[in-house]
Amino acid sequence: MSDSLKDIVEIKINGLSISINKHFCKGCGICIEMCPTKVFEWSEKLSEKGVYFPVPSYIDKCTKCRRCELMCPDFAISVEVEEGAG
Amino acid sequence: MSKYRMLKYLRQEVLPTTMCLGCGGGTVLNIFANAVDELGIDPKDLVMVSGIGCSAWIPSPYFKADTLHTTHGRPIAFATGIKVGLPDKYVVVISGDGDLAGIGGNHLLHAARRNIDIAVILVNNFIHGMTGGQVAPTTPFGAKTTTTPYGNIEHPLNISETVAAAGASYVARWTTANPFMLLKSIKKALTKKGFALVEVISQCPVQFGQRNKLRSAPDMLRWFLKNSVPLKKAMKMSPEELEGKIVIGEFIDRERVEFVEELNKIIRGVYVNAD
Numbered sequence: 044m045s046d047s048l049k050d051i052v053e054i055k056i057n058g059l060s061i062s063i064n065k066h067f068c069k070g071c072g073i074c075i076e077m078c079p080t081k082v083f084e085w086s087e088k089l090s091e092k093g094v095y096f097p098v099p100s101y102i103d104k105c106t107k108c109r110r111c112e113l114m115c116p117d118f119a120i121s122v123e124v125e126e127g128a129g
Numbered sequence: 130m131s132k133y134r135m136l137k138y139l140r141q142e143v144l145p146t147t148m149c150l151g152c153g154g155g156t157v158l159n160i161f162a163n164a165v166d167e168l169g170i171d172p173k174d175l176v177m178v179s180g181i182g183c184s185a186w187i188p189s190p191y192f193k194a195d196t197l198h199t200t201h202g203r204p205i206a207f208a209t210g211i212k213v214g215l216p217d218k219y220v221v222v223i224s225g226d227g228d229l230a231g232i233g234g235n236h237l238l239h240a241a242r243r244n245i246d247i248a249v250i251l252v253n254n255f256i257h258g259m260t261g262g263q264v265a266p267t268t269p270f271g272a273k274t275t276t277t278p279y280g281n282i283e284h285p286l287n288i289s290e291t292v293a294a295a296g297a298s299y300v301a302r303w304t305t306a307n308p309f310m311l312l313k314s315i316k317k318a319l320t321k322k323g324f325a326l327v328e329v330i331s332q333c334p335v336q337f338g339q340r341n342k343l344r345s346a347p348d349m350l351r352w353f354l355k356n357s358v359p360l361k362k363a364m365k366m367s368p369e370e371l372e373g374k375i376v377i378g379e380f381i382d383r384e385r386v387e388f389v390e391e392l393n394k395i396i397r398g399v400y401v402n403a404d
Contacts, residue, residue, distance in 0.1 A: 062132050071151030076347035113163060113308045116155025117145055121133040
């Protein structure tokens with residue numbers, strides 16, 4: 044297993060953090076398509092695997108429904124909500 | 130290390146998965162891991178059985194529980210044996226449409242008839258994906274595959290309705306574009322006493338999609354959302370209107386006498402009479 048912390052893109056806001064594992068992501072675009080509030084956009088650079096991956100640029104729109112996390116076929120997305128944070 | 134909570138249920142040394150870009154199989158595995166987590170089932174109490182095909186790869190190397198990768202079409206036969214031998218375990222079959230409904234169709238019908246307490250998650254991607262995209266018993270009418278380049282002239286098998294008619298306790302059909310309903314149904318299937326089938330309509334953008342103008346996973350998911358009809362609405366529609374649509378919902382949820390329980394009752398009765 045070659046994945047390490049440098050493979051993870053993490054964006055945090057007010058106790059909510061969305062992280063993408065670039066080692067797992069194959070760039071299918073399901074999260075970008077299925078997010079009800081369009082939190083994700085495509086990255087500008089390629090990952091080490093040679094694919095464009097999603098970046099949670101508009102994390103302020105996230106409603107914490109976890110649909111992206113549940114639908115990701117490659118277990119690459121993690122949505123974490125801190126205790127007590129709305 | 131990825132931070133996703135469900136990774137503790139997976140064999141992480143074999144990740145990332147070998148599935149194609151955008152395959153719905155990974156989504157099914159993800160939702161199944163969530164169902165196991167939400168029900169609080171110890172993976173030691175789970176026995177996963179799969180056959181041959183792309184969808185049979187969902188449990189077999191990835192899920193960290195006892196997994197049995199069996200011969201083509203026979204996972205339900207193996208699962209029947211496991212359930213009779215180990216009635217306390219949760220026995221789950223995850224396999225594809227070509228495996229369970231094509232070559233193993235008879236096993237599926239008779240396990241439903243017996244109403245043995247196993248949960249079957251049938252991942253229906255409309256095609257024989259692993260062997261190169263040949264026509265399957267579930268391929269929609271008119272769809273193009275490698276063996277039907279001018280369109281399929283056969284009508285697909287309606288798996289959920291067939292199994293419901295054969296006598297299963299619980300039958301539901303969802304697409305991978307309805308993840309929350311699918312999660313709820315998988316949880317119900319795991320806890321249901323009796324034969325439970327969850328048919329998951331899953332995307333295969335590589336073998337099915339590219340020949341039918343649905344080249345990517347998002348295209349296929351949009352197609353599922355556009356073409357799926359809830360069961361209540363479908364009951365009011367004519368067969369002509371339903372042509373080419375995917376009916377989703379819970380087809381049956383009933384209590385019926387279960388096979389292993391009845392078998393053990395007879396065994397206990399025979400022992401008492403022998404004494």
